[in-house]
Each structure stands twice: as structure tokens, then as C-alpha cells.
Amino acid sequence: MNAKLTSLAVFLAAFLFAGTALAVKPSEMLADPVLEARARALSTGLRCMVCQNQSIDESDADLAADLRVLVRERLVAGDTDEQVIDFVVSRYGEFVLLKPQFNMRNALLWAAPILILAAGGAFVILSARSRRRQEPADLTKEEQDALDAILRKDG
Amino acid sequence: MVEIGHFALILALVLSVVQSIVPMVGARTGDARLMAVGGPVAVTALALIALSFTALTMAYVLSDFSVVNVWENSHSLKPMLFKITGTWGNHEGSMLLWILILSFFSAMVALFGGNLPATLRANVLAVQGWIATAFLLFIVITSNPFTRLIPAPIEGRDLNPILQDIGLAVHPPLLYLGYVGFSVCFSFAVAALIEGRIDAAWARWVRPWTLAAWVFLTGGIAMGSYWAYYELGWGGFWFWDPVENASFMPWLAGTALLHSAIVMEKRSALKIWTLLLAILTFSLSLLGTFLVRSGVLTSVHAFASDPSRGVFILAILTFFIGGSLTLFALRASSLTAGGLFHPISREGSLVLNNLFLTTATATVLIGTLYPLVVEAVSAEKISVGEPFFNLTFGPVMLPLLAIVPFGPLLAWKRGDVFAVAQRLMFAFGGALLVVLATLLFIDGASVFAALGAGLGTWLVLGALTDLALKSGIGSVTSAVALRRFIGLPRSVFGTALAHLGLGLTLIGIVGVVAFQSEEILVMKPGQTVEIAGKSLRFEGLQPTRGPNYTEDQGRFWLLGADGKPVAQIVSAKRFYPARQFPTTEAGIKTMWLSQLYISLGDSTPEGAVVVRLWWKPLVLLIWLGPLFMMAGGFVSLMDRRLRVGAPARRKSAGPVKVGVAS
Numbered sequence: 001m002n003a004k005l006t007s008l009a010v011f012l013a014a015f016l017f018a019g020t021a022l023a024v025k026p027s028e029m030l031a032d033p034v035l036e037a038r039a040r041a042l043s044t045g046l047r048c049m050v051c052q053n054q055s056i057d058e059s060d061a062d063l064a065a066d067l068r069v070l071v072r073e074r075l076v077a078g079d080t081d082e083q084v085i086d087f088v089v090s091r092y093g094e095f096v097l098l099k100p101q102f103n104m105r106n107a108l109l110w111a112a113p114i115l116i117l118a119a120g121g122a123f124v125i126l127s128a129r130s131r132r133r134q135e136p137a138d139l140t141k142e143e144q145d146a147l148d149a150i151l152r153k154d155g
Numbered sequence: 156m157v158e159i160g161h162f163a164l165i166l167a168l169v170l171s172v173v174q175s176i177v178p179m180v181g182a183r184t185g186d187a188r189l190m191a192v193g194g195p196v197a198v199t200a201l202a203l204i205a206l207s208f209t210a211l212t213m214a215y216v217l218s219d220f221s222v223v224n225v226w227e228n229s230h231s232l233k234p235m236l237f238k239i240t241g242t243w244g245n246h247e248g249s250m251l252l253w254i255l256i257l258s259f260f261s262a263m264v265a266l267f268g269g270n271l272p273a274t275l276r277a278n279v280l281a282v283q284g285w286i287a288t289a290f291l292l293f294i295v296i297t298s299n300p301f302t303r304l305i306p307a308p309i310e311g312r313d314l315n316p317i318l319q320d321i322g323l324a325v326h327p328p329l330l331y332l333g334y335v336g337f338s339v340c341f342s343f344a345v346a347a348l349i350e351g352r353i354d355a356a357w358a359r360w361v362r363p364w365t366l367a368a369w370v371f372l373t374g375g376i377a378m379g380s381y382w383a384y385y386e387l388g389w390g391g392f393w394f395w396d397p398v399e400n401a402s403f404m405p406w407l408a409g410t411a412l413l414h415s416a417i418v419m420e421k422r423s424a425l426k427i428w429t430l431l432l433a434i435l436t437f438s439l440s441l442l443g444t445f446l447v448r449s450g451v452l453t454s455v456h457a458f459a460s461d462p463s464r465g466v467f468i469l470a471i472l473t474f475f476i477g478g479s480l481t482l483f484a485l486r487a488s489s490l491t492a493g494g495l496f497h498p499i500s501r502e503g504s505l506v507l508n509n510l511f512l513t514t515a516t517a518t519v520l521i522g523t524l525y526p527l528v529v530e531a532v533s534a535e536k537i538s539v540g541e542p543f544f545n546l547t548f549g550p551v552m553l554p555l556l557a558i559v560p561f562g563p564l565l566a567w568k569r570g571d572v573f574a575v576a577q578r579l580m581f582a583f584g585g586a587l588l589v590v591l592a593t594l595l596f597i598d599g600a601s602v603f604a605a606l607g608a609g610l611g612t613w614l615v616l617g618a619l620t621d622l623a624l625k626s627g628i629g630s631v632t633s634a635v636a637l638r639r640f641i642g643l644p645r646s647v648f649g650t651a652l653a654h655l656g657l658g659l660t661l662i663g664i665v666g667v668v669a670f671q672s673e674e675i676l677v678m679k680p681g682q683t684v685e686i687a688g689k690s691l692r693f694e695g696l697q698p699t700r701g702p703n704y705t706e707d708q709g710r711f712w713l714l715g716a717d718g719k720p721v722a723q724i725v726s727a728k729r730f731y732p733a734r735q736f737p738t739t740e741a742g743i744k745t746m747w748l749s750q751l752y753i754s755l756g757d758s759t760p761e762g763a764v765v766v767r768l769w770w771k772p773l774v775l776l777i778w779l780g781p782l783f784m785m786a787g788g789f790v791s792l793m794d795r796r797l798r799v800g801a802p803a804r805r806k807s808a809g810p811v812k813v814g815v816a817s
Contacts, residue, residue, distance in 0.1 A: 023389055023767070024675055024767075025675070025756065025757070025765060026675055026676050026677050026765060029675065044541075044542075045540075045542055047538045047540060052396065052452075053394060053395070053396045053397065053538070053540060054394070055540070055541075058389050058391065093535075093536070094535070094536075094537050094538075095535075095536040095537060095538055096538070097537070097538060098538050098539075098540030098541060098542050098543070099540065099542030099543055099546070100525075100537050100538065100539055100543060105529065105533070106525075106537070108521075108525075109521060109522070109525045109539065109543075110547070112517065112518060112521045112547075113514060113517070113518040113547045113548075113550075113551055116513075116514045116517045116518070117510070117511075117514045117551065120510045120513060120514060121510060124506055124507075124510055128498055
């Protein structure tokens with residue numbers, strides 16, 4: 001809308017306010033490639049709390065860097081991915097998750113696409129059926145006469 | 156000049172009120188003179204708003220800092236291009252651009268609507284007048300761009316550096332042409348409801364406007380995506396940001412509208428649904444305006460603390476969406492249903508298209524609004540980000556993409572899906588080959604990636620198959636086939652081009668998401684790094700100075716196989732002192748359809764710098780696809796039946812099969 005305009009302004013400004021540092025820095029990265037890969041995967045699902053809709057993996061903000069280091073510390077300490085997520089959520093709240101949890105409050109959110117598709121599909125099928133059942137109306141007297149006249153002419 | 160602009164804007168508001176009422180009264184009472192008022196008034200309003208817009212642009216060009224808007228968003232040292240584009244790089248100016256484009260479309264309806272029935276034309280112009288009145292009121296009351304500042308400051312506060320880019324010159328105008336273009340479809344729909352009459356001719360009149368708006372919106376979104384890609388410095392092309400979603404939803408709904416309007420035009424079916432889609436598409440544009448303009452996205456509470464603009468747009472939103480849907484509910488049942496068709500037919504496939512596209516639109520809508528609702532209801536905050544959309548939007552779109560090649564090949568009324576499947580064997584074989592080749596020859600290719608590449612190929616080959624079959628390649632001599640090919644209705648080419656573009660975009664997305672490689676490291680001058688089989692040498696950092704910024708340029712050499720430099724790539728970190736704002740200017744080297752993308756981070760005093768580089772295979776296809784879609788829309792717009800607005804005269808040779816033109 002006016003979207004992209006202020007979009008890029010607000011949304012990008014929020015991205016970049018922390019300076020020219022890059023998202024993931026070499027100094028933060030773990031030596032163990034397996035752990036590092038897990039850390040990167042986890043980071044892409046965690047929100048940078050002070051940015052607009054950006055993961056900590058992509059964000060330059062200091063807070064995002066802190067969170068990246070925190071994730072790596074937990075991984076080095078031997079946490080599973082779930083434990084890391086639980087830990088981060090316990091500290092920062094559900095807002096930190098870019099992928100909303102599957103819980104009752106979010107049930108409508110997650111179920112929406114299926115419900116809509118099912119409802120729409122049902123509607124399409126039902127209306128197609130009801131339409132097929134509608135027989136074309138009988139011809140009126142005049143129409144029938146006109147038709148007979150035409151058929152007689154041909155014959 | 157500034158006051159002239161302000162005055163012209165108020166005059167335009169007054170004229171819009173006239174446009175809202177007089178033609179409609181004329182249509183009601185059957186007074187041809189009153190109905191005829193609409194056209195000249197719409198054209199005059201365009202002239203006035205254009206004058207107003209020019210006045211603001213001139214204030215920017217001359218750096219007249221006695222205008223608050225210019226002072227807040229411009230700087231005397233800014234390059235001229237960005238002074239001009241800065242006119243719409245802010246809230247007030249962008250709303251002025253919005254209304255300029257709205258009045259442009261109204262004037263186009265007035266000028267090119269000569270073949271419309273007088274009452275329909277009058278009602279359409281009146282509805283356009285309502286929209287113009289609402290938004291002109293919004294600008295004049297809450298967002299006046301011409302407010303003066305006394306005494307005038309010496310220097311301006313500069314435009315947000317991220318917006319100081321050629322992207323700002325292209326992206327917002329294109330996007331607005333798209334969004335606002337759908338207002339015409341909306342006005343046509345509301346006018347049809349007011350008249351209580353709708354037929355296939357209506358669809359034919361609306362279709363060019365839909366197509367034009369869709370072409371612009373496609374371009375606007377694609378341009379925005381590329382802009383974000385190179386400007387943000389981390390190579391993402393789509394972020395599922397609410398602001399992006401705000402532009403994507405009208406696109407999805409508009410795409411559905413485009414397809415259902417075909418059915419309505421050809422077969423006089425889906426009339427009520429098409430009408431509803433026309434209303435919904437523009438409603439989503441309005442919703443996008445509300446989301447972006449009201450500040451509600453940052454936080455529901457931020458919105459509540461300064462609600463003046465937000466509440467105004469919310470009122471506009473309620474009036475137009477609520478009003479049009481109410482009208483729809485009251486009148487839709489009085490419209491007659493149209494032609495019958497078998498579920499397996501061209502109509503049936505287009506219904507399926509609409510089902511999936513509408514579900515996809517709703518998914519994006521719910522994902523965008525859910526956090527706002529949760530926050531408003533429970534004061535808790537949740538995020539709905541990329542993982543959610545990948546898990547929901549993706550599965551909804553994939554079946555749709557899989558059936559796309561079937562649609563244009565099915566016959567109207569009753570089709571034979573097995574016959575069509577047979578004709579698509581070649582496309583299917585090609586896609587299968589790509590899947591297998593991906594799995595066999597590319598290391599670490601996942602099954603998903605291979606299937607994605609196959610699906611993209613399927614779309615591309617399916618589109619080509621459509622053209623080949625309709626020109627009879629393989630079944631007639633090549634000379635005849637060529638003649639048929641040239642004689643195909645342009646809309647057939649339009650369909651094929653757009654579907655082909657869709658396939659290209661998909662292949663590009665798969666290429667980047669599944670096969671990009673990334674390196675993050677600290678580089679010292681002279682150091683060489685390998686990525687995706689290419690060597691890159693870092694030369695060093697070079698401080699330079701631009702017109703209103705300073706930058707550190709990182710110079711890189713791409714090395715050939717023999718170790719000799721073949722191309723230089725410059726990636727920079729910029730600093731804009733006026734706003735104390737840093738930006739990254741990514742260094743991008745395009746090779747065929749792929750790109751090497753270099754972004755700089757912190758540097759050390761010794762001249763070493765953190766470098767993040769990506770090899771992005773086939774990334775250009777992501778934006779080349781939309782170009783094909785736009786070309787398709789454009790070619791379709793040139794179709795004879797839309798140009799003349801009357802049933803197309805078939806060539807006497809009659810090689811065109813029935814049901815080909817869509």
C-alpha cells in the first residue's frame with residue numbers, strides 16, 4: 001500500500017538501527033559444524049525482539065547477537081533443540097517464536113487454512129450438485145409452438 | 156506554488172463530492188445531463204490533483220524547507236532524483252500519490268468508458284467519487300502535505316537513507332497503480348449492485364481494468380522484493396512481513412478475480428462470485444492502507460495512543476467494506492445465476508483455482524491479523540512469522556500449481572481430464588527428468604527441492620505445451636502450425652506467458668532456498684575465499700565520499716580459473732550524517748541467472764573486515780517470472796476482444812478452435 005513505502009522505511013529502519021554489524025558474526029560461530037548448523041536452524045525461528053518481524057539469524061541488533069550467543073551456550077551445554085526453545089520462551093515469552101506454538105489459543109490460526117479450504121470445497125461441491133439437480137424449466141406454450149414450427153420446416 | 160497546491164487539493168475535494176452525487180442522481184432519475192457531469196468532473200479533478208502533486212514535487216525540487224513535509228524528508232545535498240522521489244517517500248506525499256492515481260483511473264474510465272451504458276458509467280464514476288472524497292478528506296484533515304513551518308529552517312532532516320534508491324522511483328508508483336487500479340473493479344461491482352443488473356458484458360468491461368491493475372501490482376511487488384533483496388544486505392527476497400502481506404493479499408485476490416472474470420465473460424457463470432471478489436480485492440487494498448498507515452502493526456497499543464489517522468482510515472475501511480458487503484448481501488440474490496458446467500471443465504478448473512487462491516489469501520490475512528487480535532484480546536504478544544506461512548501457505552499453493560497446466564487445455568462446459576493428461580505427457584516427462592537429474596547430479600539435494608524444481612519445470616513446459624497444441628504443432632504441417640501460432644488470440648499467449656512466469660519464479664525460489672551456499676568469515680586484504688567453486692580475493696577497504704554520505708568500499712576481485720582477476724565487485728557500508736544512519740550496499744555480481752552476493756560487516760583497524768557472502772543460484776528467475784507474468788497480462792490486454800469491447804470477429808479461415816480464447 002502506502003505499504004511498501006513506509007513499509008521499507010519503518011520495517012527496514014527497524015532492521016538496521018543497530019549499526020553496520022552483520023547478522024551472524026564469525027566470532028560467535030561454534031567450531032563444531034553440527035552444533036553450529038543446529039544453532040543456525042534454531043536462530044531462524046527466533047524473533048529479534050526489538051526488530052520488526054526479523055529473526056535473530058538475520059538481525060544486526062545487539063539484542064539479537066546476545067540471543068544468538070545464548071542459544072549457542074545452551075547447545076554447547078548439551079541442551080536439545082526443544083530445551084533451548086523452552087528456555088528462550090521462558091525468558092522472553094512466546095513473542096520470541098516466529099512459529100506460533102500449537103496450543104488452544106492458536107488453534108484457530110493453525111486450523112484456518114484447512115477449515116477454509118474444506119468449507120470452500122464443500123460449498124463448491126454442494127452448489128455444483130444443487131445446480132445439476134435443477135432441471136431446465138419446461139418450455140412455455142409459445143416456445144414449444146415455435147420449436148415445433150421450426151422442426152416441421154426442417155422436416 | 157505551495158498554497159496553489161493546497162487550494163487545488165481542496166477544490167478537487169469539492170469536485171469529488173459533486174462526482175459522488177450528481178451522476179448517481181442522474182442515473183436514478185434517468186437524466187442524461189446529470190449523468191454526463193461525471194466525466195468532465197473526473198477529468199478536472201485529475202488535473203487539480205496533478206497540479207497539487209506538482210506543487211509538492213516543486214517544493215521538494217527547490218528544497219523549500221518552509222514546508223514541514225519537505226523539511227522532514229529532504230535535504231539540499233540530496234541528488235535530484237531522490238529529491239523528486241522523496242515526494243512520495245513519506246506518509247503525506249504517498250497519500251497524495253495514492254489519490255493522484257485514483258483520480259487518474261477515474262479519468263481513464265471517463266475517457267475510455269464511451270462504450271459503457273450511460274447509467275453504468277455514471278454509477279461507476281460516482282463510486283470512484285466516493286472513494287476520492289473519503290481519501291481527499293483524509294489528506295486534508297489529518298495528513299496535509301502543505302503545512303508551512305515558520306521560520307523556515309536552513310537545512311532539511313533528509314530522507315530515510317534506505318529510501319534513497321532508484322527503487323523508490325519505481326516501486327511505490329507501480330504498487331499504487333496496482334492497488335488503486337482495483338478500485339475501478341470495485342466501483343464496477345458496486346455500480347452493478349446498485350443497478351441490480353450484471354451480465355457477461357460487465358465482465359468484459361471490467362477485465363481490462365483488472366488486468367491492468369494486476370500487471371502493475373505484479374510489477375510493484377516484484378520490484379519491492381528485489382529492492383529489499385539488494386538494499387537490506389542479507390539477500391532475503393520475501394519476509395512475510397505484514398507490510399508485504401498487505402500488498403500480497405490484493406494480488407492473490409486479484410489473481411482469483413482475473414480468472415473468475417474469464418468464466419463470467421465466456422460462460423456467464425460465477426457472476427455473483429466475481430462480483431464478490433472484485434469487492435474483496437479492493438477491500439484488501441484498503442485494509443493494507445489501514446495496516447500500514449495506522450501504526451497498528453507495531454502494536455495495538457501504539458495505535459490506541461495516537462489514533463487520529465488510524466481511526467479515520469478505520470472509518471473509511473468500515474464504510475467501504477461494510478457498505479459494499481451489505482449491498483452485496485441485499486442485492487446478490489436478485490442476480491441470476493449463469494451457465495451450467497460439468498465439474499471437469501475449464502470452468503471447473505477455474506473454480507478450483509479460485510478456491511485455492513481464496514484460501515491462500517485468507518491464510519495470509521489470518522496470519523497477518525492474528526497477532527493483533529491476540530494482543531487486543533489477551534494483552535499477550537505472539538509472533539506469526541515465516542515458519543508459519545511456509546507451513547500453511549505453501550501446502551495450499553502447491554496443489555494449485557500442480558493443476559495449473561490442466562486449466563487452459565480443458566474444454567469449456569465438459570472436459571476430458573484423461574485426454575488432457577495424455578497431451579501433457581511431454582511436460583510431465585520433462586518435469587520428471589528434472590526431478591531425477593536434481594536428485595542424481597546435485598549433491599545434498601533434498602526430495603523437496605527436487606520436487607519443487609520439477610513442479611516449476613512442469614509449469615513452464617505445460618505453458619509451452621498449451622501453445623504448441625493450440626497451434627497444432629505435430630499434427631499439421633509446420634507452415635500451417637506457424638500460421639495458426641501467429642493467429643492465436645493474444646489472450647492465449649497471455650495465459651501461457653503468465654503461467655510460464657509462475658514456473659520460472661518457482662524454480663528461482665527453489666534454487667535459492669535449497670541450493671544457495673553461504674560463507675561468513677573475517678577477511679584480510681589480499682586474502683582469497685572459495686564459494687561454490689568460485690574464488691574471490693579481497694583487495695581492501697577504500698573510504699569514499701558521496702553527495703550526502705560517506706562510505707567504506709570493500710573491493711573484491713572475482714578470479715578466473717587461471718587465478719587472474721576477471722571482474723571487480725564492490726560492496727560498501729554507507730553512513731548518512733544527516734540522519735546518523737548506516738546502510739549496507741551489497742556487492743552483487745550477476746552470472747547468467749545466478750548471483751554472487753557480498754555484504755560487509757565490522758572492520759578492524761588493521762583493515763580486516765567481516766564478510767558474508769552467498770552464491771545464489773538461479774536467483775534472478777524469482778523476478779524474471781513476474782516480468783513474464785506482466786508481459787502475459789500486457790499481451791492479454793492487447794487481445795482484440797478487449798480492445799474493441801465487442802465479440803471478436805473470427806478469422807474466416809477459422810483455424811482457431813472453440814474454447815481457445817481465454
